[in-house]
Amino acid sequence: MSFPSSGLLSRGELLVLTDEVSSPAEFLIHRILSTHLKEANESKCLFLSVSESLTRLRAIAGKSNLNLPQYIQSGSFHFVDVASQIDPPVKIETSFNQQPSLKPIFELTKQKLSGWSGTESSVLVILDDISTLEWIGYSITDLLRFIRVLSAFCRKANASLLIRHHIVTxxxxxxxxxxxxxxxxxxxxxxxxxTGRSGSVSGQVALHPGPGITQPVHRPITRKLAVQYRLTDTNVVFFERGTGNTVL
Structure with missing residues:
Protein backbone atom coordinates (compact mmCIF):
# COMPACT_ATOMS: atom_id res chain seq x y z
CA MET A 1 0.00 0.00 0.00
CA SER A 2 1.34 3.45 -0.89
CA PHE A 3 0.23 7.01 -0.42
CA PRO A 4 0.15 9.02 -3.68
CA SER A 5 2.45 12.04 -3.54
CA SER A 6 1.58 13.17 -7.06
CA GLY A 7 -1.11 12.67 -9.65
CA LEU A 8 -3.91 13.82 -7.36
CA LEU A 9 -4.19 17.11 -9.21
CA SER A 10 -5.09 16.58 -12.85
CA ARG A 11 -5.70 19.62 -15.04
CA GLY A 12 -9.12 21.16 -14.61
CA GLU A 13 -9.89 19.19 -11.45
CA LEU A 14 -10.50 20.21 -7.84
CA LEU A 15 -8.75 18.60 -4.89
CA VAL A 16 -10.32 19.29 -1.49
CA LEU A 17 -8.01 19.11 1.51
CA THR A 18 -9.59 19.05 4.96
CA ASP A 19 -7.96 19.04 8.36
CA GLU A 20 -8.66 19.62 12.04
CA VAL A 21 -7.02 21.73 14.74
CA SER A 22 -5.08 18.77 16.13
CA SER A 23 -3.98 17.57 12.68
CA PRO A 24 -3.13 20.57 10.45
CA ALA A 25 -2.50 19.84 6.77
CA GLU A 26 0.24 22.39 5.99
CA PHE A 27 2.70 19.57 5.34
CA LEU A 28 0.55 18.22 2.48
CA ILE A 29 0.11 21.65 0.92
CA HIS A 30 3.87 22.14 0.88
CA ARG A 31 4.43 18.61 -0.40
CA ILE A 32 1.94 19.09 -3.26
CA LEU A 33 3.37 22.52 -4.08
CA SER A 34 6.93 21.19 -4.17
CA THR A 35 5.97 18.19 -6.31
CA HIS A 36 4.07 20.38 -8.75
CA LEU A 37 6.82 22.95 -9.27
CA LYS A 38 9.50 20.30 -9.67
CA GLU A 39 7.48 18.18 -12.12
CA ALA A 40 8.34 20.26 -15.17
CA ASN A 41 10.15 23.49 -16.06
CA GLU A 42 6.91 25.10 -17.20
CA SER A 43 4.88 24.28 -14.06
CA LYS A 44 3.28 27.35 -12.48
CA CYS A 45 1.42 28.03 -9.24
CA LEU A 46 -0.85 30.79 -7.97
CA PHE A 47 -0.96 30.64 -4.17
CA LEU A 48 -3.95 32.47 -2.64
CA SER A 49 -3.08 32.67 1.05
CA VAL A 50 -5.62 33.74 3.63
CA SER A 51 -3.62 33.01 6.76
CA GLU A 52 0.00 32.16 5.86
CA SER A 53 2.71 34.70 5.06
CA LEU A 54 5.15 34.44 2.18
CA THR A 55 8.04 34.60 4.65
CA ARG A 56 6.86 31.48 6.46
CA LEU A 57 6.11 29.73 3.18
CA ARG A 58 9.64 30.41 1.94
CA ALA A 59 11.14 29.14 5.20
CA ILE A 60 9.23 25.86 5.08
CA ALA A 61 9.99 25.41 1.38
CA GLY A 62 13.69 25.87 2.10
CA LYS A 63 13.63 23.00 4.59
CA SER A 64 12.32 20.69 1.90
CA ASN A 65 14.91 21.82 -0.67
CA LEU A 66 12.44 23.90 -2.67
CA ASN A 67 14.08 27.16 -3.77
CA LEU A 68 10.90 29.24 -3.79
CA PRO A 69 12.66 32.61 -4.50
CA GLN A 70 13.96 31.07 -7.74
CA TYR A 71 10.41 30.22 -8.87
CA ILE A 72 9.18 33.66 -7.83
CA GLN A 73 11.92 35.34 -9.85
CA SER A 74 11.19 33.21 -12.91
CA GLY A 75 7.47 34.01 -12.69
CA SER A 76 6.48 30.40 -12.09
CA PHE A 77 5.18 31.09 -8.58
CA HIS A 78 2.90 33.97 -7.65
CA PHE A 79 1.85 34.60 -4.05
CA VAL A 80 -1.25 36.60 -3.13
CA ASP A 81 -1.93 37.84 0.37
CA VAL A 82 -5.73 37.62 0.21
CA ALA A 83 -6.24 39.85 3.26
CA SER A 84 -4.41 42.71 1.55
CA GLN A 85 -6.68 42.46 -1.50
CA ILE A 86 -10.06 42.53 0.24
CA ASP A 87 -11.81 44.48 2.97
CA PRO A 88 -13.14 42.50 5.92
CA PRO A 89 -16.92 42.56 6.18
CA VAL A 90 -18.37 45.07 8.60
CA LYS A 91 -21.68 44.04 10.07
CA ILE A 92 -24.02 47.01 9.96
CA GLU A 93 -27.68 46.51 10.69
CA THR A 94 -29.07 48.08 7.54
CA SER A 95 -30.37 46.60 4.34
CA PHE A 96 -28.53 49.30 2.40
CA ASN A 97 -25.14 48.16 3.59
CA GLN A 98 -22.97 46.99 0.70
CA GLN A 99 -20.73 44.26 2.04
CA PRO A 100 -17.26 43.86 0.53
CA SER A 101 -17.05 40.93 -1.87
CA LEU A 102 -14.43 38.42 -2.91
CA LYS A 103 -14.59 39.60 -6.51
CA PRO A 104 -11.09 41.21 -6.37
CA ILE A 105 -9.57 37.78 -5.64
CA PHE A 106 -11.46 36.16 -8.48
CA GLU A 107 -10.49 38.94 -10.91
CA LEU A 108 -6.86 38.66 -9.84
CA THR A 109 -7.00 34.90 -10.43
CA LYS A 110 -8.52 35.40 -13.88
CA GLN A 111 -5.85 37.94 -14.78
CA LYS A 112 -2.97 35.73 -13.68
CA LEU A 113 -4.29 32.56 -15.33
CA SER A 114 -5.10 34.43 -18.52
CA GLY A 115 -1.50 35.62 -18.60
CA TRP A 116 -0.35 32.02 -18.31
CA SER A 117 -2.72 30.75 -21.01
CA GLY A 118 -1.54 29.79 -24.46
CA THR A 119 1.33 27.69 -23.11
CA GLU A 120 1.74 24.04 -22.22
CA SER A 121 2.32 25.00 -18.59
CA SER A 122 0.75 22.88 -15.87
CA VAL A 123 -0.98 25.43 -13.64
CA LEU A 124 -1.95 24.92 -10.00
CA VAL A 125 -4.12 27.30 -7.96
CA ILE A 126 -4.01 26.87 -4.18
CA LEU A 127 -6.57 28.52 -1.92
CA ASP A 128 -5.37 28.22 1.66
CA ASP A 129 -7.87 28.44 3.22
CA ILE A 130 -11.61 29.01 2.71
CA SER A 131 -12.54 28.62 6.39
CA THR A 132 -10.78 31.74 7.62
CA LEU A 133 -12.81 33.84 5.21
CA GLU A 134 -15.93 32.60 6.96
CA TRP A 135 -14.45 33.27 10.39
CA ILE A 136 -13.67 36.89 9.56
CA GLY A 137 -17.25 37.51 8.54
CA TYR A 138 -17.94 36.56 4.92
CA SER A 139 -21.35 34.96 4.53
CA ILE A 140 -21.82 31.33 3.56
CA THR A 141 -23.70 32.52 0.47
CA ASP A 142 -20.72 34.62 -0.66
CA LEU A 143 -18.28 31.79 -0.01
CA LEU A 144 -20.35 29.19 -1.85
CA ARG A 145 -20.68 31.53 -4.82
CA PHE A 146 -16.93 32.20 -4.76
CA ILE A 147 -16.12 28.47 -4.68
CA ARG A 148 -18.40 27.79 -7.63
CA VAL A 149 -17.03 30.56 -9.88
CA LEU A 150 -13.41 29.83 -8.92
CA SER A 151 -13.83 26.12 -9.59
CA ALA A 152 -15.63 26.74 -12.89
CA PHE A 153 -12.99 29.18 -14.11
CA CYS A 154 -10.08 26.90 -13.19
CA ARG A 155 -11.79 24.04 -15.00
CA LYS A 156 -12.28 26.25 -18.07
CA ALA A 157 -8.65 27.40 -17.88
CA ASN A 158 -7.50 23.76 -17.53
CA ALA A 159 -5.85 24.61 -14.20
CA SER A 160 -5.73 22.36 -11.15
CA LEU A 161 -7.34 23.75 -8.00
CA LEU A 162 -6.57 22.88 -4.38
CA ILE A 163 -8.81 24.26 -1.63
CA ARG A 164 -8.15 23.69 2.06
CA HIS A 165 -11.04 23.71 4.51
CA HIS A 166 -10.70 23.43 8.29
CA ILE A 167 -13.20 21.10 9.96
CA VAL A 168 -14.57 22.41 13.24
CA THR A 169 -17.30 19.82 13.88
CA THR A 195 -6.26 7.95 20.73
CA GLY A 196 -4.58 11.34 20.43
CA ARG A 197 -1.19 12.35 19.02
CA SER A 198 1.82 10.26 19.96
CA GLY A 199 5.55 10.69 19.62
CA SER A 200 5.82 8.25 16.73
CA VAL A 201 2.57 9.03 14.88
CA SER A 202 1.43 12.57 14.02
CA GLY A 203 -1.91 11.68 12.40
CA GLN A 204 -3.52 9.83 9.52
CA VAL A 205 -4.67 10.51 5.97
CA ALA A 206 -7.66 9.18 4.04
CA LEU A 207 -8.45 9.64 0.34
CA HIS A 208 -11.95 9.66 -1.16
CA PRO A 209 -12.81 9.98 -4.87
CA GLY A 210 -15.47 12.59 -5.59
CA PRO A 211 -18.13 12.98 -8.28
CA GLY A 212 -15.83 15.32 -10.19
CA ILE A 213 -13.80 12.39 -11.50
CA THR A 214 -15.12 9.67 -13.80
CA GLN A 215 -12.24 7.20 -13.61
CA PRO A 216 -10.25 7.48 -10.37
CA VAL A 217 -6.52 7.02 -10.87
CA HIS A 218 -5.93 6.27 -7.20
CA ARG A 219 -7.89 3.75 -5.23
CA PRO A 220 -9.76 5.05 -2.18
CA ILE A 221 -8.16 5.00 1.25
CA THR A 222 -11.00 4.80 3.74
CA ARG A 223 -10.82 6.16 7.26
CA LYS A 224 -10.75 2.60 8.54
CA LEU A 225 -7.60 1.93 6.48
CA ALA A 226 -6.14 5.44 6.73
CA VAL A 227 -2.41 5.83 6.14
CA GLN A 228 -0.59 7.12 9.20
CA TYR A 229 2.19 9.69 9.06
CA ARG A 230 4.97 11.13 11.17
CA LEU A 231 6.29 14.66 10.71
CA THR A 232 10.04 15.23 10.90
CA ASP A 233 11.97 18.50 10.85
CA THR A 234 12.29 18.42 7.08
CA ASN A 235 9.91 15.80 5.74
CA VAL A 236 6.94 13.51 6.34
CA VAL A 237 7.01 9.73 6.57
CA PHE A 238 3.93 7.66 5.63
CA PHE A 239 3.33 4.13 6.87
CA GLU A 240 0.60 1.55 7.38
CA ARG A 241 -0.92 1.06 10.79
CA GLY A 242 1.42 -0.81 13.07
CA THR A 243 4.42 -0.41 10.74
CA GLY A 244 5.90 2.87 11.95
CA ASN A 245 9.35 2.05 10.57
CA THR A 246 8.08 1.44 7.02
CA VAL A 247 8.50 4.37 4.67
CA LEU A 248 6.08 4.38 1.75
Missing part, protein backbone atom coordinates in the same frame (compact mmCIF):
# COMPACT_ATOMS: atom_id res chain seq x y z
CA UNK A 170 -16.23 16.48 12.31
CA UNK A 171 -19.58 14.80 12.92
CA UNK A 172 -21.57 17.49 11.10
CA UNK A 173 -20.41 18.48 7.58
CA UNK A 174 -21.06 22.17 6.97
CA UNK A 175 -22.46 23.79 3.82
CA UNK A 176 -18.98 24.58 2.48
CA UNK A 177 -17.76 21.01 2.83
CA UNK A 178 -20.93 19.64 1.24
CA UNK A 179 -20.40 21.83 -1.83
CA UNK A 180 -16.69 21.02 -2.04
CA UNK A 181 -17.49 17.31 -1.94
CA UNK A 182 -19.95 17.76 -4.81
CA UNK A 183 -17.37 19.52 -7.00
CA UNK A 184 -14.15 17.70 -6.21
CA UNK A 185 -12.28 14.94 -7.99
CA UNK A 186 -10.68 13.84 -4.72
CA UNK A 187 -11.17 14.64 -1.06
CA UNK A 188 -7.94 14.33 0.91
CA UNK A 189 -8.66 14.08 4.62
CA UNK A 190 -6.05 14.71 7.33
CA UNK A 191 -7.27 13.27 10.61
CA UNK A 192 -6.00 13.06 14.19
CA UNK A 193 -5.56 9.70 15.84
CA UNK A 194 -8.61 8.59 17.81
Missing amino acids: PSEPDDILRLLRQLCAYHLEVLPLS
Whole structure:
Protein backbone atom coordinates (compact mmCIF):
# COMPACT_ATOMS: atom_id res chain seq x y z
CA MET A 1 0.00 0.00 0.00
CA SER A 2 1.34 3.45 -0.89
CA PHE A 3 0.23 7.01 -0.42
CA PRO A 4 0.15 9.02 -3.68
CA SER A 5 2.45 12.04 -3.54
CA SER A 6 1.58 13.17 -7.06
CA GLY A 7 -1.11 12.67 -9.65
CA LEU A 8 -3.91 13.82 -7.36
CA LEU A 9 -4.19 17.11 -9.21
CA SER A 10 -5.09 16.58 -12.85
CA ARG A 11 -5.70 19.62 -15.04
CA GLY A 12 -9.12 21.16 -14.61
CA GLU A 13 -9.89 19.19 -11.45
CA LEU A 14 -10.50 20.21 -7.84
CA LEU A 15 -8.75 18.60 -4.89
CA VAL A 16 -10.32 19.29 -1.49
CA LEU A 17 -8.01 19.11 1.51
CA THR A 18 -9.59 19.05 4.96
CA ASP A 19 -7.96 19.04 8.36
CA GLU A 20 -8.66 19.62 12.04
CA VAL A 21 -7.02 21.73 14.74
CA SER A 22 -5.08 18.77 16.13
CA SER A 23 -3.98 17.57 12.68
CA PRO A 24 -3.13 20.57 10.45
CA ALA A 25 -2.50 19.84 6.77
CA GLU A 26 0.24 22.39 5.99
CA PHE A 27 2.70 19.57 5.34
CA LEU A 28 0.55 18.22 2.48
CA ILE A 29 0.11 21.65 0.92
CA HIS A 30 3.87 22.14 0.88
CA ARG A 31 4.43 18.61 -0.40
CA ILE A 32 1.94 19.09 -3.26
CA LEU A 33 3.37 22.52 -4.08
CA SER A 34 6.93 21.19 -4.17
CA THR A 35 5.97 18.19 -6.31
CA HIS A 36 4.07 20.38 -8.75
CA LEU A 37 6.82 22.95 -9.27
CA LYS A 38 9.50 20.30 -9.67
CA GLU A 39 7.48 18.18 -12.12
CA ALA A 40 8.34 20.26 -15.17
CA ASN A 41 10.15 23.49 -16.06
CA GLU A 42 6.91 25.10 -17.20
CA SER A 43 4.88 24.28 -14.06
CA LYS A 44 3.28 27.35 -12.48
CA CYS A 45 1.42 28.03 -9.24
CA LEU A 46 -0.85 30.79 -7.97
CA PHE A 47 -0.96 30.64 -4.17
CA LEU A 48 -3.95 32.47 -2.64
CA SER A 49 -3.08 32.67 1.05
CA VAL A 50 -5.62 33.74 3.63
CA SER A 51 -3.62 33.01 6.76
CA GLU A 52 0.00 32.16 5.86
CA SER A 53 2.71 34.70 5.06
CA LEU A 54 5.15 34.44 2.18
CA THR A 55 8.04 34.60 4.65
CA ARG A 56 6.86 31.48 6.46
CA LEU A 57 6.11 29.73 3.18
CA ARG A 58 9.64 30.41 1.94
CA ALA A 59 11.14 29.14 5.20
CA ILE A 60 9.23 25.86 5.08
CA ALA A 61 9.99 25.41 1.38
CA GLY A 62 13.69 25.87 2.10
CA LYS A 63 13.63 23.00 4.59
CA SER A 64 12.32 20.69 1.90
CA ASN A 65 14.91 21.82 -0.67
CA LEU A 66 12.44 23.90 -2.67
CA ASN A 67 14.08 27.16 -3.77
CA LEU A 68 10.90 29.24 -3.79
CA PRO A 69 12.66 32.61 -4.50
CA GLN A 70 13.96 31.07 -7.74
CA TYR A 71 10.41 30.22 -8.87
CA ILE A 72 9.18 33.66 -7.83
CA GLN A 73 11.92 35.34 -9.85
CA SER A 74 11.19 33.21 -12.91
CA GLY A 75 7.47 34.01 -12.69
CA SER A 76 6.48 30.40 -12.09
CA PHE A 77 5.18 31.09 -8.58
CA HIS A 78 2.90 33.97 -7.65
CA PHE A 79 1.85 34.60 -4.05
CA VAL A 80 -1.25 36.60 -3.13
CA ASP A 81 -1.93 37.84 0.37
CA VAL A 82 -5.73 37.62 0.21
CA ALA A 83 -6.24 39.85 3.26
CA SER A 84 -4.41 42.71 1.55
CA GLN A 85 -6.68 42.46 -1.50
CA ILE A 86 -10.06 42.53 0.24
CA ASP A 87 -11.81 44.48 2.97
CA PRO A 88 -13.14 42.50 5.92
CA PRO A 89 -16.92 42.56 6.18
CA VAL A 90 -18.37 45.07 8.60
CA LYS A 91 -21.68 44.04 10.07
CA ILE A 92 -24.02 47.01 9.96
CA GLU A 93 -27.68 46.51 10.69
CA THR A 94 -29.07 48.08 7.54
CA SER A 95 -30.37 46.60 4.34
CA PHE A 96 -28.53 49.30 2.40
CA ASN A 97 -25.14 48.16 3.59
CA GLN A 98 -22.97 46.99 0.70
CA GLN A 99 -20.73 44.26 2.04
CA PRO A 100 -17.26 43.86 0.53
CA SER A 101 -17.05 40.93 -1.87
CA LEU A 102 -14.43 38.42 -2.91
CA LYS A 103 -14.59 39.60 -6.51
CA PRO A 104 -11.09 41.21 -6.37
CA ILE A 105 -9.57 37.78 -5.64
CA PHE A 106 -11.46 36.16 -8.48
CA GLU A 107 -10.49 38.94 -10.91
CA LEU A 108 -6.86 38.66 -9.84
CA THR A 109 -7.00 34.90 -10.43
CA LYS A 110 -8.52 35.40 -13.88
CA GLN A 111 -5.85 37.94 -14.78
CA LYS A 112 -2.97 35.73 -13.68
CA LEU A 113 -4.29 32.56 -15.33
CA SER A 114 -5.10 34.43 -18.52
CA GLY A 115 -1.50 35.62 -18.60
CA TRP A 116 -0.35 32.02 -18.31
CA SER A 117 -2.72 30.75 -21.01
CA GLY A 118 -1.54 29.79 -24.46
CA THR A 119 1.33 27.69 -23.11
CA GLU A 120 1.74 24.04 -22.22
CA SER A 121 2.32 25.00 -18.59
CA SER A 122 0.75 22.88 -15.87
CA VAL A 123 -0.98 25.43 -13.64
CA LEU A 124 -1.95 24.92 -10.00
CA VAL A 125 -4.12 27.30 -7.96
CA ILE A 126 -4.01 26.87 -4.18
CA LEU A 127 -6.57 28.52 -1.92
CA ASP A 128 -5.37 28.22 1.66
CA ASP A 129 -7.87 28.44 3.22
CA ILE A 130 -11.61 29.01 2.71
CA SER A 131 -12.54 28.62 6.39
CA THR A 132 -10.78 31.74 7.62
CA LEU A 133 -12.81 33.84 5.21
CA GLU A 134 -15.93 32.60 6.96
CA TRP A 135 -14.45 33.27 10.39
CA ILE A 136 -13.67 36.89 9.56
CA GLY A 137 -17.25 37.51 8.54
CA TYR A 138 -17.94 36.56 4.92
CA SER A 139 -21.35 34.96 4.53
CA ILE A 140 -21.82 31.33 3.56
CA THR A 141 -23.70 32.52 0.47
CA ASP A 142 -20.72 34.62 -0.66
CA LEU A 143 -18.28 31.79 -0.01
CA LEU A 144 -20.35 29.19 -1.85
CA ARG A 145 -20.68 31.53 -4.82
CA PHE A 146 -16.93 32.20 -4.76
CA ILE A 147 -16.12 28.47 -4.68
CA ARG A 148 -18.40 27.79 -7.63
CA VAL A 149 -17.03 30.56 -9.88
CA LEU A 150 -13.41 29.83 -8.92
CA SER A 151 -13.83 26.12 -9.59
CA ALA A 152 -15.63 26.74 -12.89
CA PHE A 153 -12.99 29.18 -14.11
CA CYS A 154 -10.08 26.90 -13.19
CA ARG A 155 -11.79 24.04 -15.00
CA LYS A 156 -12.28 26.25 -18.07
CA ALA A 157 -8.65 27.40 -17.88
CA ASN A 158 -7.50 23.76 -17.53
CA ALA A 159 -5.85 24.61 -14.20
CA SER A 160 -5.73 22.36 -11.15
CA LEU A 161 -7.34 23.75 -8.00
CA LEU A 162 -6.57 22.88 -4.38
CA ILE A 163 -8.81 24.26 -1.63
CA ARG A 164 -8.15 23.69 2.06
CA HIS A 165 -11.04 23.71 4.51
CA HIS A 166 -10.70 23.43 8.29
CA ILE A 167 -13.20 21.10 9.96
CA VAL A 168 -14.57 22.41 13.24
CA THR A 169 -17.30 19.82 13.88
CA PRO A 170 -16.23 16.48 12.31
CA SER A 171 -19.58 14.80 12.92
CA GLU A 172 -21.57 17.49 11.10
CA PRO A 173 -20.41 18.48 7.58
CA ASP A 174 -21.06 22.17 6.97
CA ASP A 175 -22.46 23.79 3.82
CA ILE A 176 -18.98 24.58 2.48
CA LEU A 177 -17.76 21.01 2.83
CA ARG A 178 -20.93 19.64 1.24
CA LEU A 179 -20.40 21.83 -1.83
CA LEU A 180 -16.69 21.02 -2.04
CA ARG A 181 -17.49 17.31 -1.94
CA GLN A 182 -19.95 17.76 -4.81
CA LEU A 183 -17.37 19.52 -7.00
CA CYS A 184 -14.15 17.70 -6.21
CA ALA A 185 -12.28 14.94 -7.99
CA TYR A 186 -10.68 13.84 -4.72
CA HIS A 187 -11.17 14.64 -1.06
CA LEU A 188 -7.94 14.33 0.91
CA GLU A 189 -8.66 14.08 4.62
CA VAL A 190 -6.05 14.71 7.33
CA LEU A 191 -7.27 13.27 10.61
CA PRO A 192 -6.00 13.06 14.19
CA LEU A 193 -5.56 9.70 15.84
CA SER A 194 -8.61 8.59 17.81
CA THR A 195 -6.26 7.95 20.73
CA GLY A 196 -4.58 11.34 20.43
CA ARG A 197 -1.19 12.35 19.02
CA SER A 198 1.82 10.26 19.96
CA GLY A 199 5.55 10.69 19.62
CA SER A 200 5.82 8.25 16.73
CA VAL A 201 2.57 9.03 14.88
CA SER A 202 1.43 12.57 14.02
CA GLY A 203 -1.91 11.68 12.40
CA GLN A 204 -3.52 9.83 9.52
CA VAL A 205 -4.67 10.51 5.97
CA ALA A 206 -7.66 9.18 4.04
CA LEU A 207 -8.45 9.64 0.34
CA HIS A 208 -11.95 9.66 -1.16
CA PRO A 209 -12.81 9.98 -4.87
CA GLY A 210 -15.47 12.59 -5.59
CA PRO A 211 -18.13 12.98 -8.28
CA GLY A 212 -15.83 15.32 -10.19
CA ILE A 213 -13.80 12.39 -11.50
CA THR A 214 -15.12 9.67 -13.80
CA GLN A 215 -12.24 7.20 -13.61
CA PRO A 216 -10.25 7.48 -10.37
CA VAL A 217 -6.52 7.02 -10.87
CA HIS A 218 -5.93 6.27 -7.20
CA ARG A 219 -7.89 3.75 -5.23
CA PRO A 220 -9.76 5.05 -2.18
CA ILE A 221 -8.16 5.00 1.25
CA THR A 222 -11.00 4.80 3.74
CA ARG A 223 -10.82 6.16 7.26
CA LYS A 224 -10.75 2.60 8.54
CA LEU A 225 -7.60 1.93 6.48
CA ALA A 226 -6.14 5.44 6.73
CA VAL A 227 -2.41 5.83 6.14
CA GLN A 228 -0.59 7.12 9.20
CA TYR A 229 2.19 9.69 9.06
CA ARG A 230 4.97 11.13 11.17
CA LEU A 231 6.29 14.66 10.71
CA THR A 232 10.04 15.23 10.90
CA ASP A 233 11.97 18.50 10.85
CA THR A 234 12.29 18.42 7.08
CA ASN A 235 9.91 15.80 5.74
CA VAL A 236 6.94 13.51 6.34
CA VAL A 237 7.01 9.73 6.57
CA PHE A 238 3.93 7.66 5.63
CA PHE A 239 3.33 4.13 6.87
CA GLU A 240 0.60 1.55 7.38
CA ARG A 241 -0.92 1.06 10.79
CA GLY A 242 1.42 -0.81 13.07
CA THR A 243 4.42 -0.41 10.74
CA GLY A 244 5.90 2.87 11.95
CA ASN A 245 9.35 2.05 10.57
CA THR A 246 8.08 1.44 7.02
CA VAL A 247 8.50 4.37 4.67
CA LEU A 248 6.08 4.38 1.75
